[in-house]
Amino acid sequence: MRNISKSFGAARALKNVSFDLHSGEVHGLLGENGAGKTTLMNILAGALPPDSGTIIINGKEVRGMTPRKAGEYKIRFIHQELNLCNDIAVYQNMFLGQEYISNFTIRKNDEVNKAREVLNFMRTGIDPRARTGDLDTAQKQQVEIARALLFQSEIIIMDEPTTALNNQEIENLFEIIRRLKNEGVSFIYISHKMPELFAIGDRYTVFRDGNFIASGYFKDIDEQKAAELLVGKTFAAANLKENTNAPPPQETAFSVHNLTGDTFSNVSFEVRKGEVVVCTGLQGSGKDELATAVFGASPVRSGYINVQNGRLGLKSIKNVIKSGVAMIPRSRKERGIIPHLSVRNNMSLAYFVSKHKKLFVNNGHESELFRYYKQKLEIKTENENDPITSLSGGNQQKVILGRWLAVNADVYIFDNPTQGIDIGAKYAIYKLLRELAAQGKAVIVFTNEFPEIRQLADRCLVFYKGKINAELPYKDLTEVSVMQYSTGTEARND
Secondary structure, X not given: OEEEEEEEOOEEEEEEEOOOOOOOOEEEEEOOOOOOHHHHHHHHOOOOOOOEEEEEEXXXXXXXXXXXXXXXXXXXEEOOOOOOOOXXXXXXXXXXXXXXXXXXXEOHHHHHHHHHHHHHHOOOOOOOOOEXXXXXXXXXXXXXXXXXXXXXXXXXXXXXXXXXXXXXXXXXXXXXXXXXXXXXXXXXXXXXXXXXXXXXXXXXXXXXXXXXXXXXXXXXXOHHHHHHHHHOOOOOOOOOOOOOOOOOOOOEEEEEEEEEOOOOOOEEEEEEOOOEEEEEEOOOOOHHHHHHHOOOOOOOOEXXXXXXXXXOOOOOHHHHHHOOEEEEOOOHHHHHOOOOOEHHHHHHHXXXXXXXXXXXXXXXXXXXXXXXXXXXXXXXXXXXXXXXXXXXXXXXXXXXXXXXXXXXXXXXXEEOOOOOOOHHHHHHHHHHHHHXXXXXXXXXXXXXXXXHHHHHOOEEEEEEOOEEEEEEEHHHOOHHHHHHHHHOOOOOOO
């Protein structure tokens, strides 16, 4: 790609940038949220036309790139936000728009068999006939990847492909990438997870604010240098938890008593004012379902939760919010944003549900809220009335953060809060969480990333087979201990 430029109104997303990809390589595309990475890849995949510049594939200039033409060039884009139809079968999603057809009839059995072959190659254990909506987020991510492998793509673009995957699934994906790379398939790998990029990447290219910054080989730099290229300055990743000198919190703000759901049972723990408790565990440990259950977003069979004003009524999310509990959900596309509303409207939703007493929404008050959190969270947007979908994934996440900060809750539940967030923004969010604790808020974080656990946790609850297998204070937190308790190689710490 040569001298590519792209603007959206007054905002210039790409400024005369160039990018090249070799045959049989994994090329890491690095940049903060809004740097232009996804815009460039949407141009390559034909989803957006460039304002200027050229695309050259195998020495031939390609004019008027479209999604269909990209498919003919065997280019596949696995998007960060899942693009699956929940109401049809897995195999139908995999063949959508490119069905096997003979005599005006879809060859269903051939599609099922081919889909099963690819899913088994990936070791997913997914039935191609299963309804897609019945899969969890990690399985849907695997279906997206399988769809790209189905038609023997030669250039595969992966935008944050491991967000919902556990360690074993990530290693399986890397094994598939290495096998295909040896067959000449090229990968463009977009991720904010530095260890992954260094584990799988051959070369890198860095973008910042729509500009090309640098390109080279991963073997010639380290994670520290990569972070400095990303943010444009020396980046010192100080540990926020170690720099916290507050006295140990005492007053309980949120207590869970023998809570039981479909995938967890008899879970009990408490969170004190001014404390950050992190919950972690592998996929299937019950942790993900617990995250939504404690907010009233998924059913519980028995048990109860107490907050400061008494028993928490879990049958209504509105009541949960009014009881002083807020939640930043995972999978922002499915659970966070409302795509047809503006940035401003998305940010103000929780406030007007929980705090607003009047019949009508005050536009001026809504704009005031937006301006305050735009500045506080450094949200990059041109206009508060732009649709939320016009923002990068990381800036969408910041809008959701602003939505819940506006309610000034007593208890904050963060479920995978840095999904799709760049390294600089991650640190800003970690700082924000520690600031909430310093203000006396009770903070609960659900995450699988150990660096995140280490940055945030006063205590860490490790889940295994639907139960808390260990409660680790900060001083006992090591990656090895967390993994041992997550996999059941260590017995419950009673």
